[in-house]
Every structure is written in structure tokens, then in C-alpha cells.
Amino acid sequence: MAEELKLFRTWSSPFALRVVHALKIKGLEYETIFEDLSSKSDSLLRYNPIHRKIPVLVHNGKPICESLVILEYIDETWKQCPLLPRDPYEKAKARFWAKFGDDKLTSSIWNVLTTQGKEQEEHIAATVQNLKLIEELLKEKKFFGGETIGYLDIAFGRMANIISILEEIMDLKLADEEEFPLLSAWMQNFSDDPVIKECWPPQDKMIVKFQAVRESYLKTVVSQ
Template structure:
């Protein structure tokens, strides 16, 4: 019997895009169900009743939630084109830095995006420091895991897309070749990979979406 794979996502979610990248790299066929998070489907609420968000991967009727958890599930279930090292220490390091990316790096950059003027100074300093740590991971490497795209590249993949969009909206420059030569080169290598490149959401739509989000956040702060 053929395996059933369904991916619940939105068109713009960088976290859901991780799963798209992983499934494409693995060469797996799957059905995409696009969700409107302002009007969530009964299926999404059934499959992810705790967080009620995307992504959710449904494999033969069984739901797996949270993007980093899904990445590991995909890698353990389908062995072709491995994403994680089989070495326990290397695997643990990759998990650590992936969590760092979500808990520290993403939040620090988001704090810059949702502030302005002098209020941005502290978030910018924190974001730059976090980016420096990521830069260090790439010494003598094309990708975080070596010569091919792996788990940590996919986990950090949002940086290659979202950062430049936020930079354009705010007229700031977080990552340039002079300050972050390794990270800049990685972003190019990752973004230009044929599998990755075909999956990016439309840039113009992303800019409009995040512009609206920024204006909304700033208005909320002013009104408080």
C-alpha cells in the first residue's frame, strides 16, 4: 500500500518551508494542504490540538508537529539523502544549534523588526552577536554539515530568505560579505541549490506581508 503523506502549511511560513525542503531533498511525494491561520481547518485543530499551528506532517494518518521534530522524523523514517549525522555527538550539536536558531537568533532578529529608532539598538547588538556565533560554525565548510545540505542548513534556512526581506523593509543591513563572509556565502549556496530555489515563496508577496506585520506591531507599541 502506498504511503500517505500530507503537509499542513501556509504559503509563507519559514518553519513549514523546512519540511518542504526536507521532503524535496528526500524525493518524497506528498499532498500540501494550505491553511488560513485566521480560519483554521477542523483537520489542523484535530491534528495539532495543543499549539493549533503549522507545520503538521501527517504520515499514514499519524500527525507529527513542530518543524524540528518533523525534520528528525522524516530523516529517521526515510534513510535516503541523510540530513543528520549518524554520529551521536554531531547529531547532538546539530540539535543544539537548531534550537539556538529558533530560541535566540530568530527572536533577536524579530525584536529588531518590531522596534524602531533607539529602541532597535539593543536588539540589533543581540542579533549581530548571535549571527557571529553562526558565522563561527561555518569555518572551512560549504554547508553546516559539510559539502551537502543537511538538517542544520534546513533549520537555518529561514535566514537565507527572511533576513534579506526584513533588511529591505527596514533599510538595514544585518548580513553583508564584509562582516559575515562565511554566512553570506552559505546563504548564496543554500538559496541557489535547485531544490531549495524552486520552493521559495514569492518575494514581492513576502515583502508586502511582513511590511503589514511590522506596521501592525509598531502601532500596537505606540498605542500601549
């Protein structure tokens, strides 16, 4: 019996992109269902009734939700090109830092995008501190997992895309090459990987989207 894989996503979601990267690295065939989050499909609501959001991976009719959970499911189900370390301690560390990325780093970068003035300066400082912690993880490594792209690279992968977009939108430098040589090299290595490069959403469309998000947030602040 042929396996059936469906991925519910949007064109720009960095969380859904994690799943795309994992599926591509594993060499898995899947069907993509693009969702309009302003008018969510009945299928999406049925498969993810709790959070009602993407990404959702459906494997032989069974839905798996939340991007980091999906990554682990993919890695445990298909053993080729392993993503997570085999050592229990290294695996626990990878999970810890992936959660740090979602809980701390992502929110600090988002706050840089949606603020200005002194408030933005504070969020930039917080982002730089978070990036310094990430930089330490890359000592003597090409990727977070070693010589090949793994779970933590995929979890952090959106940095390689979104930081460059923010820097262009706001004419600032969050990940300076002199201050973050290891992180800068990782961002380049990750982005240049053929599998990763193939999956990036169009840069021009991403810039337009995030510019609109920034303007919308700033207008809301002004009107309050």
C-alpha cells in the first residue's frame, strides 16, 4: 500500500517551511494544500480543531500538528537522512534550543519588525543577545548538527531568510559578519544548500509581505 502524505501550509509560513525542508531532505513525495488563513478549509479545521492553524501533515489520513512535533514524527517514521542526533543528551539539547528559538528568538525578531524608536532599540539589543547564544552553538561546526543539515538547522532555518528581509526593510544589520562570523557562515551555507534553496519563497514577495505587516503594526500603535 502506497503511503499518502499531505501538507497543509501557506506559501510564506516559516513554520510550514520547516516541514517542507524535512520532507525534501528525506526524499519523500507529498501533496501540498495551500490554505487561505482568512477562510480556512473544512479539512484544515477537521485535522487541527485545537489550534486551527498550519502546518498540518496528514500521513495516511492521520494528522500531525505543530512544526517541531512534525519534524520529530518525520524523523522517527522515515529513518533515511536522520535529522535528530542519536545520543539522548544531544537530542535533548537540540530540542531545548529549538524551543528557545521559538519562545525567545522568534519573538525578539518579530518585536524588531513591529516597533520603532527606543522600543525597537531595546528589542534589537535583545535579539543580538539571543543571536550571541546561537553563535556559541556553532563553534567548530558547519551546521548545528555537524557536517550535514539536521533538526536544529531546520528549526533555526527561517533566520537565514527572515533576518535578511528585515535588514532590507529597515536598513539595519542584525547579524553583522564581524560580530557573528559563525552564524553568518551558517546562514550562507544553509541558504546555498540545493534542497533548501529550491524551497525558499520568493524574496521580493516576502519583502512586500513583511513591509505590509510592519506598516500595519505601526499604524495600529499610532492610532491608539
